[in-house]
Amino acid sequence: MAFEYAPAPESRSVVDIAPSYGLFVDGEFRPAEDGKVFKTVSPSSEEVLSEVAQAGQSDVDAAVRAARKAFEKWSALPGAERAKYLFRIARIIQERSRELAVLESLDNGKPIRESRDADLPLVAAHFFYYAGWADKLGHAGFGSDPKPLGVAGQVIPWNFPLLMLAWKIAPALACGNTVVLKPAETTPLSALFFADICRQAGLPKGVVNILTGDGSTGAALVAHPDVNKVAFTGSTEVGKAIARTVAGTEKKLTLELGGKAANIVFEDAPIDQAVEGIVNGIFFNQGHVCCAGSRLLVQESVQDELLEALKRRMSTLRVGDPLDKNTDIGAINSAEQLARIKSLADSGEAEGAERWAPRCELPSTGYWFAPTLFTGVTQAHRIAREEIFGPVLSVLTFRTPAEAVEKANNTPYGLSAGIWTEKGSRILWMADKLRAGVVWANTFNKFDPTSPFGGYKESGFGREGGRHGLEAYLNV
Amino acid sequence: MQTPGHLTPAYSPQAAERLASMADVTASDAALRRFLHGLPGVDAVGLEGRAATLGTRSIKTTAKAYAIDLAISMIDLTTLEGADTPGKVRALCAKGVNPDPTDRTAPKVAAICVYPDMVKTAKEALDGSGIHVASVATAFPAGRAALPVKLADTADAVAAGADEIDMVIDRGAFLSGRYLQVFEEIKAVKAACARPDGTAAHLKVIFENGELATYDNIRRVSWLSMLAGADFIKTSTGKVAVNATPPNTLLMLEAVRDFRDATGVQVGVKPAGGIRTTKDAIKYLVMVNETLGAEWLTPEWFRFGASSLLNDLLMQRQKLSTGRYSGPDYVTVD
Numbered sequence: 001m002a003f004e005y006a007p008a009p010e011s012r013s014v015v016d017i018a019p020s021y022g023l024f025v026d027g028e029f030r031p032a033e034d035g036k037v038f039k040t041v042s043p044s045s046e047e048v049l050s051e052v053a054q055a056g057q058s059d060v061d062a063a064v065r066a067a068r069k070a071f072e073k074w075s076a077l078p079g080a081e082r083a084k085y086l087f088r089i090a091r092i093i094q095e096r097s098r099e100l101a102v103l104e105s106l107d108n109g110k111p112i113r114e115s116r117d118a119d120l121p122l123v124a125a126h127f128f129y130y131a132g133w134a135d136k137l138g139h140a141g142f143g144s145d146p147k148p149l150g151v152a153g154q155v156i157p158w159n160f161p162l163l164m165l166a167w168k169i170a171p172a173l174a175c176g177n178t179v180v181l182k183p184a185e186t187t188p189l190s191a192l193f194f195a196d197i198c199r200q201a202g203l204p205k206g207v208v209n210i211l212t213g214d215g216s217t218g219a220a221l222v223a224h225p226d227v228n229k230v231a232f233t234g235s236t237e238v239g240k241a242i243a244r245t246v247a248g249t250e251k252k253l254t255l256e257l258g259g260k261a262a263n264i265v266f267e268d269a270p271i272d273q274a275v276e277g278i279v280n281g282i283f284f285n286q287g288h289v290c291c292a293g294s295r296l297l298v299q300e301s302v303q304d305e306l307l308e309a310l311k312r313r314m315s316t317l318r319v320g321d322p323l324d325k326n327t328d329i330g331a332i333n334s335a336e337q338l339a340r341i342k343s344l345a346d347s348g349e350a351e352g353a354e355r356w357a358p359r360c361e362l363p364s365t366g367y368w369f370a371p372t373l374f375t376g377v378t379q380a381h382r383i384a385r386e387e388i389f390g391p392v393l394s395v396l397t398f399r400t401p402a403e404a405v406e407k408a409n410n411t412p413y414g415l416s417a418g419i420w421t422e423k424g425s426r427i428l429w430m431a432d433k434l435r436a437g438v439v440w441a442n443t444f445n446k447f448d449p450t451s452p453f454g455g456y457k458e459s460g461f462g463r464e465g466g467r468h469g470l471e472a473y474l475n476v
Numbered sequence: 477m478q479t480p481g482h483l484t485p486a487y488s489p490q491a492a493e494r495l496a497s498m499a500d501v502t503a504s505d506a507a508l509r510r511f512l513h514g515l516p517g518v519d520a521v522g523l524e525g526r527a528a529t530l531g532t533r534s535i536k537t538t539a540k541a542y543a544i545d546l547a548i549s550m551i552d553l554t555t556l557e558g559a560d561t562p563g564k565v566r567a568l569c570a571k572g573v574n575p576d577p578t579d580r581t582a583p584k585v586a587a588i589c590v591y592p593d594m595v596k597t598a599k600e601a602l603d604g605s606g607i608h609v610a611s612v613a614t615a616f617p618a619g620r621a622a623l624p625v626k627l628a629d630t631a632d633a634v635a636a637g638a639d640e641i642d643m644v645i646d647r648g649a650f651l652s653g654r655y656l657q658v659f660e661e662i663k664a665v666k667a668a669c670a671r672p673d674g675t676a677a678h679l680k681v682i683f684e685n686g687e688l689a690t691y692d693n694i695r696r697v698s699w700l701s702m703l704a705g706a707d708f709i710k711t712s713t714g715k716v717a718v719n720a721t722p723p724n725t726l727l728m729l730e731a732v733r734d735f736r737d738a739t740g741v742q743v744g745v746k747p748a749g750g751i752r753t754t755k756d757a758i759k760y761l762v763m764v765n766e767t768l769g770a771e772w773l774t775p776e777w778f779r780f781g782a783s784s785l786l787n788d789l790l791m792q793r794q795k796l797s798t799g800r801y802s803g804p805d806y807v808t809v810d
Binding site for chain 1: 516517518519521522523525526532533534535536537538539540542543546730761762765766770773
């Protein structure tokens with residue numbers, strides 16, 4: 001008899017989702033001016049979770065107006081006073097973390113183990129961290145009394161809805177800005193719950209405004225003439241469009257875009273931990289991670305051994321119900337994303353790479369993609385060049401450290417990279433040469449609010465997190 | 477329990493033949509050192525992270541019932557005190573045979589683990605029960621005695637009827653880099669486990685992970701012991717501050733997996749010391765399940781060295797069958 005894990009579902013009853021939500025403008029929920037709404041579904045079951053308002057131009061105007069009005073008082077508050085609100089928000093997030101984790105897993109499809117153990121702790125940590133900076137801005141290296149920018153228009157993606165919100169809102173508020181934030185079309189709910197947390201924390205009206213909607217809402221927000229700062233996390237394609245919109249204005253811009261990170265495994269790597277790091281690098285959050293280690297560069301001398309170990313490990317991944325506490329890989333966020341992953345994976349096969357996936361039964365409803373590995377991939381293959389944003393790993397090989405650097409850097413992106421070796425000097429040598437914003441050594445996908453994060457080249461510019469993250473929200 | 481045909485259990489006569497293919501790495505102290513130092517390193521953060529993640533598995537209802545009974549059947553119920561008496565050992569044996577007097581469906585434990593001078597008492601008390609007698613030996617727990625004394629200690633326990641010998645390695649020799657000495661000592665103890673009828677007591681090799689201190693050392697000593705013929709590798713004596721931990725046990729599970737891949741010889745693993753609750757025990761079973769799979773999930777290949785763990789498993793078992801928590805007065809104190 002085998003040791004089969006019985007279902008261990010987290011209770012859905014800890015979260016109370018309303019049948020419909022309005023926009024959060026000037027401290028109040030209100031419907032869109034033109035009354036338009038759209039549905040948000042759970043990607044694991046295709047069940048409609050709620051109906052949310054689709055913000056139009058006049059709603060964007062109202063939200064920016066509210067933020068502008070609130071800016072005067074908010075920016076004039078002593079830093080220690082702003083910090084109190086941020087600490088309060090952080091504590092409420094901790095107190096409501098179970099509810100928010102379930103909500104995030106329902107709306108996004110990510111496994112509860114990750115929303116509970118990664119997303120929510122990081123969200124709270126980010127608010128705690130920037131709360132600490134609010135009264136110390138004069139010591140951050142940007143002058144003795146750096147000023148905020150004004151109204152920040154922020155557009156965030158669907159892969160880490162609440163965490164990306166935290167990355168955007170926490171430093172903005174700490175520095176004295178007010179914000180209008182647009183969550184992704186497919187994952188609006190946690191931002192709306194965050195709006196409720198702002199009310200619970202007694203945050204002054206208009207300091208945080210949440211506008212739900214599709215790409216047109218985001219486009220209207222970033223183009224709004226009274227927005228002083230635009231921050232965007234998402235695809236390189238949309239990032240470029242935003243850069244064009246903002247060009248020639250006085251708006252300050254930070255972009256955190258796509259990636260095609262190399263996870264580089266040397267022959268002297270700690271193999272078992274490298275396998276874990278590869279799995280965590282590409283299958284964390286179904287591979288919906290801009291800094292995912294989607295290209296495995298393995299030294300030819302250990303290729304067979306490593307791939308065998310990796311396949312064995314992939315065979316133990318548990319794909320299924322995101323709310324089951326034993327699930328490792330949840331649902332793909334949307335039908336559209338699933339189609340994109342499928343088409344890129346098919347191109348890998350068509351271009352001659354060898355496809356492998358462990359045997360796993362996928363649920364019949366919802367959007368699912370089995371963890372997949374491609375071997376025999378070359379730099380010329382689409383799956384080695386384009387961001388798949390799904391649980392698909394392309395394996396390439398190298399012979400020497402110099403070749404590893406060359407191949408790792410041979411991409412239009414430059415967000416992250418991983419190095420696996422027991423040789424400390426090689427880690428330093430590699431890190432110096434890799435053109436990537438984050439370089440992990442003997443680990444991958446580790447995040448911390450104190451550590452700046454951002455890209456080179458088509459992965460964007462500007463840094464989020466750490467002291468560096470303040471610069472994007474200060475007039476320096 | 478059947479072992480798949482392509483695998484050779486470490487205690488079968490064919491194992492020695494299989495290990496002969498590795499003879500070159502143990503041919504000299506230098507060769508053994510090169511081999512052990514050439515094993516992949518262990519990243520401590522990564523290893524501990526993996527063990528912690530496996531510790532978040534949620535084992536409920538039917539899976540929990542299965543795991544509890546499996547864990548009970550894997551226990552080496554242990555008493556290793558200076559104050560041990562025949563009466564105490566007999567009481568422990570009775571408990572091992574019938575862990576829950578109110579529920580005869582509770583499985584019996586795998587073995588009773590005692591000092592060598594108690595083997596005879598335990599053997600008599602367990603007669604016909606199918607429960608093994610395991611004896612610590614080789615100047616347990618410190619292992620600080622001359623080799624002839626250790627061998628005599630072992631032979632005495634085997635002669636008294638021990639089915640299994642839990643030896644300690646010479647940590648001093650290992651830490652000062654005398655790997656071949658440790659290797660030869662394990663081989664000699666293995667030879668001392670032989671009985672006149674040609675059979676042999678199974679040999680568990682205790683590392684005392686807490687004294688070896690680094691994960692790299694634990695991986696090296698795992699390979700060294702398996703090359704020397706260990707049937708089981710065991711984390712610790714239970715007599716020092718750090719005993720079995722999820723990371724050091726996970727590392728040993730990876731070692732037996734890799735050893736089987738390299739040689740075809742299957743070796744068992746026994747974490748000992750510090751595992752006191754059902755929750756802990758289930759974490760270990762999850763690690764075995766997801767690192768080695770069902771082939772190791774039997775008392776033949778995985779054991780818990782424990783004493784107080786049994787009562788917690790029994791209380792959780794009663795809770796599952798009755799729906800109520802009982803309490804320490806509803807399990808026996810032995």
